Amino acid sequence: MSTPRIPFNRTSLVGNELRYITEALEAGHISGDGRFTKKCHELLEKELGAAKVLLTTSCTHALEMAALLLDIQDGDEVIVPSFTFVSTVNAFVLRGARPRFCDSRADTLNLDELKIESLITARTRAIVPVHYAGVGCEMDRILAIANRFGIAVVEDNAHGLYGKFKGKYLGTFGSLATQSFHETKNFSCGEGGALLINDIRHFERAEILREKGTNRSRFFRGEVDKYTWVDLGSSFLPSDILAAFLYAQLEHREEIQSRRRRIWEYYNVNLAGWAKHHGARLPIVPECCEQSYHMFYLLLPSFEVREGLIAHLGARNILSVFHYLPLHMSEMGRRWGGEKSDCPVAAKVSDRLLRLPFYNDLTESDQDRVVSAVLDFTA
Ligand SMILES: Cc1ncc(COP(=O)(O)O)c(C=O)c1O
Numbered sequence: 001m002s003t004p005r006i007p008f009n010r011t012s013l014v015g016n017e018l019r020y021i022t023e024a025l026e027a028g029h030i031s032g033d034g035r036f037t038k039k040c041h042e043l044l045e046k047e048l049g050a051a052k053v054l055l056t057t058s059c060t061h062a063l064e065m066a067a068l069l070l071d072i073q074d075g076d077e078v079i080v081p082s083f084t085f086v087s088t089v090n091a092f093v094l095r096g097a098r099p100r101f102c103d104s105r106a107d108t109l110n111l112d113e114l115k116i117e118s119l120i121t122a123r124t125r126a127i128v129p130v131h132y133a134g135v136g137c138e139m140d141r142i143l144a145i146a147n148r149f150g151i152a153v154v155e156d157n158a159h160g161l162y163g164k165f166k167g168k169y170l171g172t173f174g175s176l177a178t179q180s181f182h183e184t185k186n187f188s189c190g191e192g193g194a195l196l197i198n199d200i201r202h203f204e205r206a207e208i209l210r211e212k213g214t215n216r217s218r219f220f221r222g223e224v225d226k227y228t229w230v231d232l233g234s235s236f237l238p239s240d241i242l243a244a245f246l247y248a249q250l251e252h253r254e255e256i257q258s259r260r261r262r263i264w265e266y267y268n269v270n271l272a273g274w275a276k277h278h279g280a281r282l283p284i285v286p287e288c289c290e291q292s293y294h295m296f297y298l299l300l301p302s303f304e305v306r307e308g309l310i311a312h313l314g315a316r317n318i319l320s321v322f323h324y325l326p327l328h329m330s331e332m333g334r335r336w337g338g339e340k341s342d343c344p345v346a347a348k349v350s351d352r353l354l355r356l357p358f359y360n361d362l363t364e365s366d367q368d369r370v371v372s373a374v375l376d377f378t379a
Pocket of ligand 1: 058059060061084085087088130156158159179180181182192193
């Protein structure tokens with residue numbers, strides 16, 4: 001009999017997901033903004049302290065809403081990390097913006113705040129920090145730069161729900177922030193996201209953009225007697241079936257986060273000696289950050305060692321994966337003038353990073369199998 005496969009990621013039920021989906025069906029409201037969507041909004045607003053939260057169909061769509069809300073126009077510039085998912089950048093490029101790729105810090109792999117200022121021009125409209133692996137960017141410095149130049153900050157917090165920087169929740173620093181509830185995230189509903197609105201001046205328009213450019217939300221609240229087309233927009237609101245699933249997950253946030261913390265610490269403790277011996281390094285979490293325990297990665301000494309370890313784990317039926325390919329070197333990035341030498345840290349890290357299996361119901365025995373397999377690997 002072959003050894004059972006350990007996937008990289010897997011979604012699991014933690015509580016009332018199926019019951020709440022049934023309740024949404026029985027209530028006869030499975031389109032957007034039903035009872036469970038409102039419950040998710042209230043829970044996140046109350047807990048995080050964001051002025052308003054709106055669930056969206058994905059983090060990608062929340063980012064697209066942010067670009068619309070900031071009224072990004074042709075020829076505007078946005079400062080984005082190169083080491084990120086394509087949506088961080090695409091959302092702004094879709095509005096005609098030119099991306100200015102910023103390199104990463106060598107420790108947290110986050111946007112290097114010391115390199116931001118040299119990228120600012122008269123056309124810069126936004127800085128988009130990504131809290132990689134749910135470890136906070138240097139938000140004090142990023143906000144100070146943004147305020148000095150009058151530039152907006154949009155946090156892409158796809159990985160970082162419930163992480164903190166200096167005691168404050170990630171996603172509550174920028175005027176806008178985005179979350180992902182894709183199946184790979186700590187809390188999921190398959191595909192989903194949220195826009196966190198910290199600057200309340202964006203709220204009224206955000207509701208309109210999310211409802212196809214209409215004032216339908218105001219109509220449902222009885223504030224206008226009919227609804228009509230008032231602005232740009234699209235269909236950015238998820239079905240209440242997805243919100244029902246997500247709400248059940250959010251109800252178990254403490255349990256989910258403490259399970260993930262145990263998994264992360266187990267890898268960290270048990271792989272430290274091996275990493276030191278093999279010239280690899282484990283994630284670095286600065287003292288001022290409480291991470292969200294989203295992922296566990298190894299930074300290996302070279303591309304060849306990384307590929308060797310992926311194959312070694314694969315032969316033991318364990319799936320490990322690389323992560324972002326630097327956007328400044330992608331086909332699209334090169335069209336915007338990206339050169340390999342622009343972001344050397346991002347280029348180097350991308351070749352050497354490997355993510356280990358990490359999901360809410362990863363069992364101790366499966367995690368032991370992963371750890372033992374890594375310890376058996378000699379480059
Ligand atoms: C940093 C970052 N931003 C945005 C996204 C897009 O999230 P979604 O799949 O919810 O659109 C991802 C996806 O994993 C991501 O890693």
